[in-house]
Amino acid sequence: MARKVSTQEIAKHAHEDDIWIVVNGKVYDVTKFAPNHPGGAEIIYHHAGRDASKKYNSTHSPSLINDLDESIIGDLDESTITEDWSKKDDITPTNPSKLDEKPTLDDIINLDDFESAAMKSFTPKSWAYHSGAANDCITRDENRDFLRRIWLRPAIMRDLSTIKTKSTLFGCNLNIPIFIAPVGAAKMSHEEGELPLTRGAASSGIIHCISTMASYSLSEILDQTPSQAFYQLYINKDRSKTEALVRLAESSGKVKALFVTADLPVMSKREADERIKLDEGTQWINVARDNKSAVKKSSGLAKANSSFIDSSLNWEDLRWLRSISSLPIVLKGVQRAEDAILAMRAGFDGIVISNHGGRAADTTAPTILVLLEIHRYCPDVFGKMKVLVDGGFRRGSDVVKAICLGASAVGLGRSFAYALNYGQTGVEHAVDLIKEEIQTAAQLVGMTDLFRDANPRYINTAAIDHLLPPDYGVSADDVRRRSNKL
Numbered sequence: 001m002a003r004k005v006s007t008q009e010i011a012k013h014a015h016e017d018d019i020w021i022v023v024n025g026k027v028y029d030v031t032k033f034a035p036n037h038p039g040g041a042e043i044i045y046h047h048a049g050r051d052a053s054k055k056y057n058s059t060h061s062p063s064l065i066n067d068l069d070e071s072i073i074g075d076l077d078e079s080t081i082t083e084d085w086s087k088k089d090d091i092t093p094t095n096p097s098k099l100d101e102k103p104t105l106d107d108i109i110n111l112d113d114f115e116s117a118a119m120k121s122f123t124p125k126s127w128a129y130h131s132g133a134a135n136d137c138i139t140r141d142e143n144r145d146f147l148r149r150i151w152l153r154p155a156i157m158r159d160l161s162t163i164k165t166k167s168t169l170f171g172c173n174l175n176i177p178i179f180i181a182p183v184g185a186a187k188m189s190h191e192e193g194e195l196p197l198t199r200g201a202a203s204s205g206i207i208h209c210i211s212t213m214a215s216y217s218l219s220e221i222l223d224q225t226p227s228q229a230f231y232q233l234y235i236n237k238d239r240s241k242t243e244a245l246v247r248l249a250e251s252s253g254k255v256k257a258l259f260v261t262a263d264l265p266v267m268s269k270r271e272a273d274e275r276i277k278l279d280e281g282t283q284w285i286n287v288a289r290d291n292k293s294a295v296k297k298s299s300g301l302a303k304a305n306s307s308f309i310d311s312s313l314n315w316e317d318l319r320w321l322r323s324i325s326s327l328p329i330v331l332k333g334v335q336r337a338e339d340a341i342l343a344m345r346a347g348f349d350g351i352v353i354s355n356h357g358g359r360a361a362d363t364t365a366p367t368i369l370v371l372l373e374i375h376r377y378c379p380d381v382f383g384k385m386k387v388l389v390d391g392g393f394r395r396g397s398d399v400v401k402a403i404c405l406g407a408s409a410v411g412l413g414r415s416f417a418y419a420l421n422y423g424q425t426g427v428e429h430a431v432d433l434i435k436e437e438i439q440t441a442a443q444l445v446g447m448t449d450l451f452r453d454a455n456p457r458y459i460n461t462a463a464i465d466h467l468l469p470p471d472y473g474v475s476a477d478d479v480r481r482r483s484n485k486l
Contacts, residue, residue: 140358200427263333396437
């Protein structure tokens with residue numbers, strides 16, 4: 001029979017070198033775990049000596065804490081709960097969620113409408129996390145603006161009574177050339193987290209790329225995945241943990257490719273996120289000094305969640321990845337032609353042109369400009385590996401423009417995080433909207449088969465051509481350094 005632990009005893013363990021917390025009725029000793037918590041130690045310190053269930057359940061699936069079963073002290077003795085121990089924060093967060101302001105799905109007619117609905121109904125913390133970007137958000141905004149600077153060049157007098165948009169990607173069938181880009185902490189958008197994303201993707205004929213930072217465990221998400229998914233990898237400083245995830249992904253038979261994220265070796269500064277404390281309006285328990293200190297600086301959810309990322313990731317690590325998996329390996333975060341060439345020569349199966357939706361280094365080039373750069377300076381890349389792109393895509397015409405420049409598929413992240421506000425039906429509705437826009441845009445420019453017909457003659461990039469960097473190529477030293485490592 002499990003030991004019953006009183007709240008009085010739990011409250012005594014609120015020191016940096018002695019931390020107990022309660023999660024869903026179980027008492028855990030998290031002293032050794034706290035410094036290695038993927039979400040950062042601060043959130044655990046904040047709940048030292050008290051119940052963390054509400055906070056835990058808002059961002060994690062119930063099963064994730066099973067890894068700490070060996071740290072269980074016993075069960076919470078509910079008869080000892082006092083008002084003082086269990087009292088909630090007495091400061092109400094500003095601008096609380098207003099779910100009654102959320103429009104019905106019938107009123108959502110484009111992806112921007114999902115964003116507007118999220119702005120009205122998300123909590124301040126969730127909105128800051130999903131909508132924000134690095135520093136001044138310049139790259140986030142330019143991602144989209146540059147897509148608008150590319151003009152379509154319609155060809156007329158074609159038989160456009162039918163349109164084909166289907167394709168395959170790493171053995172997966174796609175009804176339209178998009179995938180759900182990896183977005184972490186999905187429980188901040190919906191109580192079921194990533195589960196509606198994977199179910200909605202499957203029912204809509206697209207692919208969900210599962211995030212390492214998902215709210216649910218990889219096995220739980222794969223259980224809800226009928227047949228196909230991608231898996232995004234942040235490489236853990238403890239490589240054995242990454243290896244275990246890779247082996248789990250491959251053994252499922254459902255993960256068809258690994259997307260290794262390389263554009264965020266260190267966490268960027270995301271000011272909107274940092275301005276929202278982990279618990280708005282509350283005090284922090286400073287376990288180091290055993291007292292309460294008002295307004296301890298918050299590093300933001302994104303930075304807190306990234307503490308495990310290994311910044312030593314380099315070209316040599318492809319060999320290690322190949323040794324633990326036979327799945328296609330895609331390099332996510334390419335932002336210049338030289339790295340596209342190096343990825344091709346190193347043997348990656350694909351790349352994702354991405355600046356993390358403007359969340360990595362601010363003032364980096366918009367992704368459509370990088371796609372144009374690769375298309376212009378190293379077109380051989382497209383014949384040797386799959387080239388994907390994400391960042392700022394909201395319209396079907398945006399997707400058509402990317403396909404005309406050689407992309408195999410386009411990732412959409414924020415839009416699906418906002419659509420998740422409505423659960424699986426929201427995800428499916430978002431796919432329906434972008435599918436209709438892709439088909440219509442393709443037909444209006446004169447295509448009957450998107451992947452057979454698409455080419456640069458259907459677009460005019462003159463407004464951004466002059467912004468391409470010089471053709472630096474890849475130096476002999478670059479190739480030699482990479483070859484020596486591989």
